[in-house]
Amino acid sequence: MDHPKTVKILKFHAEKCKGCLECEKACSQVHFKTKDGGEKSAIRIKKADKKYTMHVCDQRGLCLDMCPVGALTRKKNGVVWLEKELCIGCQACVGFCPISAMRKSDARIEPFKCISCGSCVRVCPEKALELIEIQIADITQVVHYRLGA
Amino acid sequence: MVEGQIAIEEYRTGITKHHWDLKKIQSAHKVLASYLYKKGEVNRGYANRTLYVNLSTGIIQEKPVTDDMKKKFTGGRGFGLKLLWDSIKPTTRWNSEENELLITTGPLCGTTQYAGSGKSLCLSISPSTNIICDCNVGGFFGPYLKFAGFDALELQGKAREDVVVVIDGEKGIVSIEAAPLEEINTHLLSEQLTQMYATENTDKSRQKVSIVSSGLAAQHSYWGCLNFSFYDIRRKVPRIKQAGRGGLGTVLRDKKIKALVVKVGRFDGVSNHPADPITLAKVGIKLHREIRNLDRYQCNMRAVGTGHLVEIMDAYDLLPTENYRFGSFPKASKIYSPKFYELFTKIIPDGCWHGCTMACAKTVDGYTVMTGPYKGEKVTVDGPEYETIGACSNMSIWDPLWILEFNFYCDTYGIDTISAGTAIAFYMEMYEYGILNKERCSGLELCFGNADAALELLHRIAQGDTSEFIQVAARGARRVKDWIIQKNWGEKQLVEDTGMESKGLEFSEYVTKESLAMQGGYGLTLKGPQHDEAWLIFMDMVNNAIPTFQMKAEALHYYPMWRTWFGLNGLCKLPWNDIEPANNAETAEPSKVPEHVQNYVEYQNAMTGWNVTKEDLILQSERCYNWQRAMNVWMGRGQRKDDWIPFRAMGPVTEMEYLSRKERYDTQLLEKLRKSPKDVEKMTVREKLTILYEFRRGQYNKLADAVYYRRGWTPNGIPTPQKMRQLGFTDKKMLKMLQDKIDADEKNGLNLWGGTYAKEEQPPSNQKRYWETWK
Numbered sequence: 022m023d024h025p026k027t028v029k030i031l032k033f034h035a036e037k038c039k040g041c042l043e044c045e046k047a048c049s050q051v052h053f054k055t056k057d058g059g060e061k062s063a064i065r066i067k068k069a070d071k072k073y074t075m076h077v078c079d080q081r082g083l084c085l086d087m088c089p090v091g092a093l094t095r096k097k098n099g100v101v102w103l104e105k106e107l108c109i110g111c112q113a114c115v116g117f118c119p120i121s122a123m124r125k126s127d128a129r130i131e132p133f134k135c136i137s138c139g140s141c142v143r144v145c146p147e148k149a150l151e152l153i154e155i156q157i158a159d160i161t162q163v164v165h166y167r168l169g170a
Numbered sequence: 171m172v173e174g175q176i177a178i179e180e181y182r183t184g185i186t187k188h189h190w191d192l193k194k195i196q197s198a199h200k201v202l203a204s205y206l207y208k209k210g211e212v213n214r215g216y217a218n219r220t221l222y223v224n225l226s227t228g229i230i231q232e233k234p235v236t237d238d239m240k241k242k243f244t245g246g247r248g249f250g251l252k253l254l255w256d257s258i259k260p261t262t263r264w265n266s267e268e269n270e271l272l273i274t275t276g277p278l279c280g281t282t283q284y285a286g287s288g289k290s291l292c293l294s295i296s297p298s299t300n301i302i303c304d305c306n307v308g309g310f311f312g313p314y315l316k317f318a319g320f321d322a323l324e325l326q327g328k329a330r331e332d333v334v335v336v337i338d339g340e341k342g343i344v345s346i347e348a349a350p351l352e353e354i355n356t357h358l359l360s361e362q363l364t365q366m367y368a369t370e371n372t373d374k375s376r377q378k379v380s381i382v383s384s385g386l387a388a389q390h391s392y393w394g395c396l397n398f399s400f401y402d403i404r405r406k407v408p409r410i411k412q413a414g415r416g417g418l419g420t421v422l423r424d425k426k427i428k429a430l431v432v433k434v435g436r437f438d439g440v441s442n443h444p445a446d447p448i449t450l451a452k453v454g455i456k457l458h459r460e461i462r463n464l465d466r467y468q469c470n471m472r473a474v475g476t477g478h479l480v481e482i483m484d485a486y487d488l489l490p491t492e493n494y495r496f497g498s499f500p501k502a503s504k505i506y507s508p509k510f511y512e513l514f515t516k517i518i519p520d521g522c523w524h525g526c527t528m529a530c531a532k533t534v535d536g537y538t539v540m541t542g543p544y545k546g547e548k549v550t551v552d553g554p555e556y557e558t559i560g561a562c563s564n565m566s567i568w569d570p571l572w573i574l575e576f577n578f579y580c581d582t583y584g585i586d587t588i589s590a591g592t593a594i595a596f597y598m599e600m601y602e603y604g605i606l607n608k609e610r611c612s613g614l615e616l617c618f619g620n621a622d623a624a625l626e627l628l629h630r631i632a633q634g635d636t637s638e639f640i641q642v643a644a645r646g647a648r649r650v651k652d653w654i655i656q657k658n659w660g661e662k663q664l665v666e667d668t669g670m671e672s673k674g675l676e677f678s679e680y681v682t683k684e685s686l687a688m689q690g691g692y693g694l695t696l697k698g699p700q701h702d703e704a705w706l707i708f709m710d711m712v713n714n715a716i717p718t719f720q721m722k723a724e725a726l727h728y729y730p731m732w733r734t735w736f737g738l739n740g741l742c743k744l745p746w747n748d749i750e751p752a753n754n755a756e757t758a759e760p761s762k763v764p765e766h767v768q769n770y771v772e773y774q775n776a777m778t779g780w781n782v783t784k785e786d787l788i789l790q791s792e793r794c795y796n797w798q799r800a801m802n803v804w805m806g807r808g809q810r811k812d813d814w815i816p817f818r819a820m821g822p823v824t825e826m827e828y829l830s831r832k833e834r835y836d837t838q839l840l841e842k843l844r845k846s847p848k849d850v851e852k853m854t855v856r857e858k859l860t861i862l863y864e865f866r867r868g869q870y871n872k873l874a875d876a877v878y879y880r881r882g883w884t885p886n887g888i889p890t891p892q893k894m895r896q897l898g899f900t901d902k903k904m905l906k907m908l909q910d911k912i913d914a915d916e917k918n919g920l921n922l923w924g925g926t927y928a929k930e931e932q933p934p935s936n937q938k939r940y941w942e943t944w945k
Contacts, residue, residue, distance in 0.1 A: 024177075082175060085175060086175060086517070086518050086519070087518060087519055087527075088519070089519045089521060089524040089525065090374070090377065090403070090524065091178045091373075091374065091403050094177070094178075095177070106436075107374070108438070108439070109282050109437065109438055109439050109524050109525070110282055110283065110438055110439015110440065110451075111282035111283060111439065111454075111524050111525025112282075112283050112439075112451055112454050112455045112458060112525065113458060113519060113525055113527050115455050115458065116454075116455050116457070116458020116459045116461070116462055116527060117458060117459075117462045117527065125451055125455060127448045130438060130439035130440050130447060130451065131438075131439065161175050162175075
């Protein structure tokens with residue numbers, strides 16, 4: 022089987038960000054058809070020490086092996102994708118994401134995550150967001166827990 | 171060894187593929203009875219009806235679940251007790267026509283967000299004990315049964331030919347089908363039926379089918395277990411969990427049921443329709459994170475399952491070795507969890523229900539079978555869990571591969587690894603003493619460590635061997651005790667003291683000699699000596715946290731009630747205390763894991779919309795616990811004499827055991843029995859044993875006194891009508907039965923404390939018939 026070698030992930034230019042949160046609004050529009058942003062957005066911009074930080078999935082896919090029903094797969098374009106129709110809402114991926122980038126909104130039982138669609142990139146007035154292509158081999162890690170590790 | 175991040179469809183396990191003519195097997199089916207039902211939605215955790223199937227008459231019908239039933243019995247095992255009470259008689263035995271096999275769910279069963287929420291609770295009158303046996307088991311059957319529309323499945327009567335009972339939750343049809351051509355042993359049968367009943371030829375479709383089956387040995391022994399399947403989309407094989415104890419698989423086969431099949435269509439994370447799904451998900455995610463962060467530093471369940479206990483038990487002299495003679499062994503490190511970790515295939519998720527991130531269901535793939543009818547076949551072995559490893563150490567089997575072999579055949583033959591292992595260990599000890607020998611054992615050399623002979627015994631049971639020993643041996647330790655005594659082959663006391671059963675059920679795998687509270691945890695139980703009511707060894711023996719009888723009695727009230735609660739709700743106990751919050755040790759009562767208790771309060775409220783407190787959870791259990799005890803009384807059991815345990819569970823039986831831990835026992839003679847060093851030096855080992863024997867038996871009786879009093883029972887262990895009324899029961903038949911029994915006990919002088927109390931000691935109450943003043 023052909024496996025994707027590369028994937029696009031978000032890169033954040035913190036120095037450009039002014040905290041308008043247009044990206045979050047655009048993201049919640051993609052996932053929940055609302056401009057609420059916040060907990061309905063897969064990308065989160067937070068202010069810490071007068072600097073903005075971005076918190077979002079980096080497509081490394083440690084969640085893939087957590088899904089009991091195979092609802093999480095790596096698509097042909099390399100993006101880690103949650104198939105809502107198959108998801109049984111167990112939240113294992115949410116609980117086990119090492120960077121808490123698999124999110125759960127109160128709006129529905131199935132989690133959601135960044136799909137590298139670029140909506141946030143397009144709406145950012147400061148061009149603080151960018152989609153960059155990286156090698157999957159560089160980011161994946163063995164998921165199972167090694168005894169004594 | 172499979173690493174992570176391999177696409178699901180690319181996993182390869184290397185197990186032997188089977189090619190069956192499934193069309194031929196299916197076309198041999200004949201529908202004997204069928205029933206169309208209207209599918210309904212589960213609401214706040216309840217399907218609000220149960221399913222009754224009579225194999226003798228072909229009657230299939232629904233029964234409503236009333237609010238009163240929910241209030242008094244909560245669900246799961248509680249519903250099972252209520253349905254049994256309505257259907258059986260005090261004279262019902264395991265193979266009676268009216269005996270039932272129940273599979274129940276519980277209001278929290280089928281939740282996917284909180285780890286350990288997929289348990290089925292099975293009940294029946296057990297062949298081993300002839301009282302109610304309840305078993306808690308994983309696999310997909312329970313959740314699917316509920317999503318198909320039923321809180322419980324009630325099977326009564328016996329079919330005339332081999333059948334499968336099919337619950338098609340997609341179409342809303344229940345049918346009894348004659349099924350002559352399928353295999354009977356589980357690893358083949360569950361695969362056949364999963365393929366036959368999956369709606370489409372895809373793994374995702376097969377994952378929506380669950381099978382309950384047993385095996386060939388179940389029909390020839392009292393150790394029959396029920397295997398509950400859960401299809402693994404990565405390994406592409408139905409895996410299994412066992413309702414092991416008490417011979418429920420024997421009941422299944424006595425009813426001529428080959429298998430139960432349930433299938434469902436689409437379901438999601440809120441198919442239970444919880445009252446407050448948001449809170450439920452929050453509590454669940456909190457636990458997932460805790461498991462992710464802490465399991466590797468605590469129990470390591472995600473890596474090795476319950477097998478992590480082996481090294482701990484060995485270190486504390488608690489690992490049963492050579493029929494519980496010893497609690498540790500020089501060879502034990504050969505079966506420590508790292509040895510099994512090398513064999514397990516690492517494919518997470520390994521939960522037996524969706525969303526269980528505790529993931530303790532470990533598996534060895536591509537294991538090559540060494541003996542018997544499947545010799546040479548490569549199979550997937552589910553386990554071994556701690557209890558199975560302990561059953562093998564009990565037989566002095568120290569090779570991981572032979573443990574896998576024993577595990578595989580017990581599972582596929584439909585035999586409980588615990589009962590079989592514990593009983594065979596007893597036969598082996600009898601063999602060592604010459605009480606049994608090759609001739610008396612139908613040619614089997616059943617000496618300690620002879621794994622080959624142990625496996626041969628299983629094969630011969632499965633074949634239906636009719637020789638005297640195999641027939642008796644397959645009925646377990648109690649029957650073999652009687653058989654040996656009747657043949658006059660050995661000293662009665664030795665046989666009674668060493669055969670590790672109580673109420674007719676074999677012990678599970680912990681050495682309890684040095685923990686009085688744990689002796690109570692095994693003896694003062696409903697169904698017999700198992701580890702799911704109370705596990706107090708560390709609290710009692712290692713930490714000495716419950717030194718008085720009263721404190722032990724409080725623990726033997728609280729923990730059995732608390733653990734019963736899981737079974738009322740369709741939950742697994744492991745995520746309660748096999749993972750603990752980081753600050754648990756600093757809480758007021760670490761052994762109760764207060765934060766997790768609060769999780770369960772929130773969980774049940776979020777599901778049902780109730781407004782319960784942690785005290786209410788205990789009350790829910792107390793109702794069912796007392797009801798089950800009362801039913802045991804109704805069946806002529808459930809009293810002090812039935813709660814007795816063999817002396818091997820209380821202390822050293824043989825001189826060899828005494829000498830192996832001489833320092834410990836000599837110190838006890840000095841400290842606990844206040845003997846002088848001079849006296850101890852002069853005494854023979856036999857004399858020392860006798861003194862210890864009397865002392866420990868006395869302690870056990872005093873413990874029973876304290877526990878019965880705390881539970882609201884008479885000194886003979888009978889639940890009092892006063893207590894039952896306090897719990898909200900008004901059933902006249904039940905209350906009168908209890909009163910009559912207590913009156914009869916009064917006439918027979920049984921309402922007296924069992925312990926002998928010295929001047930400075932007090933029994934739990936000095937008042938005669940103390941319960942009569944209870945309001």
